[in-house]
Amino acid sequence: xxxxxxxxxxxxxxxxxxxxxxxxxxxxxxxxxxxxxxxxxxxxxxxxxxxxxxxxxxxxxxxxxxxxxxxxxxxxxxxxxxxxxxxxxxxxxxxxxxxxxxxxxxxxxxxxxxxxxxxxxxxxxxxxxxxxxxxxxxxxxxxxxxxxxxxxxxxxxxxxxxxxxxxxxxxxxxxxxxxxxxxxxxxxxxxxxxxxxxxxxxxxxxxxxxxxxxxxxxxxxx
Numbered sequence: 001x002x003x004x005x006x007x008x009x010x011x012x013x014x015x016x017x018x019x020x021x022x023x024x025x026x027x028x029x030x031x032x033x034x035x036x037x038x039x040x041x042x043x044x045x046x047x048x049x050x051x052x053x054x055x056x057x058x059x060x061x062x063x064x065x066x067x068x069x070x071x072x073x074x075x076x077x078x079x080x081x082x083x084x085x086x087x088x089x090x091x092x093x094x095x096x097x098x099x100x101x102x103x104x105x106x107x108x109x110x111x112x113x114x115x116x117x118x119x120x121x122x123x124x125x126x127x128x129x130x131x132x133x134x135x136x137x138x139x140x141x142x143x144x145x146x147x148x149x150x151x152x153x154x155x156x157x158x159x160x161x162x163x164x165x166x167x168x169x170x171x172x173x174x175x176x177x178x179x180x181x182x183x184x185x186x187x188x189x190x191x192x193x194x195x196x197x198x199x200x201x202x203x204x205x206x207x208x209x210x211x212x213x214x215x216x217x218x219x220x221x222x
Contacts, residue, residue, distance in 0.1 A: 003221035004190050007164050008137070009108055012149070012173035013118035016194050017105070017213065018128050019098050022046065025091040026069070033078040046072045051177065054119060054148035061121050061142065062089050093127045098196070100212030102133025107217045113137035115169075117158050119148045119178070138162070150182045172216065174198050180205050192219055 014020035023043035027034075034042045049068035053059075059067075066085035073080035105114065116139045118125055129136055140158050147153035159166060166188040173179030174194040183191050184205045191207035201209060208219050 003219075004170065005220065006112060006170040006190060007168045008115050008162055008170075009112045009216075009220070010115040010117055010158065010169050010171045012171075012175060012179045013116045013120065013125070013128065015178075015196065015198055016172060016174040017097055017101050017116075017132055018095050020092070020095060022050070022065075022088065022092070025088045026072075028091075029084055029087055030078065034076065042072065042076060045075060054142075055151070058142075058146050058148070061119065061124060062086075064148075065089060065092075089124075093124060095128070096131045097133065098212065100214040104213030104216050105132055105134035107222055108220060109134040111222060112220065115158065115162065116140065117149070117154055118142070149178045152182055152186060155182060155186050155188070170220065172213075176200075176202060176205060180207055192216065 011017060023046070026043050026046050027039050030042065046068055049071045050064060053064040053068050062085070065088055069085050069088065070080050108114065114134060114136050116129070116136055118139065119142045121143045122141050125139055125141055129139060138161070140154065140161065142148045142154065145154045145157045162169070166186050169188060170190040170192065171179065171183045171188050172192040172194060174196040175198055176193070177199060180191050180193060191205065193201055193207040193209045194213065195201060195209055195211055210216060210219065
């Protein structure tokens with residue numbers, strides 16, 4: 001069977017490429033307010049509220065994070081301040097790539113243009129793209145689109161901007177809920193699930209699975 005050669009390889013950025021440790025940042029900030037044995041449940045709620053926030057009316061990502069953190073703390077009956085929200089966003093700006101990312105990206109970038117479709121702002125993503133270790137052909141943010149994944153609008157916008165069909169790209173993500181389920185619904189045939197433990201996989205959605213970006217070159221025959 002011939003190896004699929006996409007026109008573009010498109011990526012989720014946060015979690016897939018950048019080690020996006022919202023749970024760790026929240027755990028550090030709230031260590032004195034949440035018992036250690038309950039911290040996992042607290043950070044799981046923070047994750048769930050972030051998902052809920054991106055499904056509503058568009059707002060910039062710092063507001064998504066702040067709203068989610070306040071809602072989480074309200075559920076748990078603990079204090080949350082504007083400084084807590086700012087501190088989480090400040091931590092976010094410092095995060096770099098997973099160890100497997102730079103070499104894997106650099107190898108596939110020799111043969112394919114790389115595109116980011118990210119739930120980020122135009123300013124925040126500037127902290128992260130230079131750390132990826134490979135040339136990025138195009139970066140599309142939620143701010144540019146006016147909508148967040150898992151909504152379809154970002155994917156539709158990206159395909160239009162790239163002037164290609166859903167069958168012509170390879171989309172890579174570590175999240176079924178944010179990316180791969182929507183990609184499936186839009187007819188993006190070629191998908192890669194980077195299993196970073198962010199949630200259970202589901203082969204129904206028709207992806208190839210790798211454990212890190214260092215496994216991506218083999219998917220595209222490099």
